[in-house]
Amino acid sequence: MQSANVDPLNLSILRILQTNGRATVNEISAGVGLSPSPVARRIRLLEEAGIIAGYAARIDEAALGYGFSVFVSVKLDKQVDEALMKFEAAIQAFPEVVDCWLMTGNRDYLLRIATSGLAEFERFLVGKFTKLPGVASIESSIPLRRVKVGLARLA
Secondary structure: OOOOOOOHHHHHHHHHHHHOOOOOHHHHHHHHOOOHHHHHHHHHHHHHOOOOOOOOOOOOOHHHOOOEEEEEEEEEOOOOHHHHHHHHHHHOOOOOEEEEEEOOOOOOEEEEEEEOOHHHHHHHHHHOHHHOOOEEEEEEEOOOOOOOOOOOOOO
């Protein structure tokens, strides 16, 4: 993996790609005021350096019927590598878990669960999640509304 120089021009390229991952090299070129060949080379270097980690579509979960999010804090009964690895492997099988972070503080993990509503969340929680071995306690919080949707921090 090569390192890429993240100069102001590269930041401009990243901003365009972050808001429109389908932008063509010609469109990006016009947006940053540089000819297509150097733009393509810069994009390739950003990809090789791992700064551009991939391309994906942003999906509206609510439009697919999963507009009910719940944040769940999890405390494990043991905070040893084996317990962490088992928990992390187990949640990979749950499509309801869309985000998971290993945390500092009094809880071990913070998860965002996406479901169709409270009834589906209850079925997931009671039928699957609370049956995971090693989970000592959970605490759920239901968000009222999203205040900010962020993309990657570029500056």
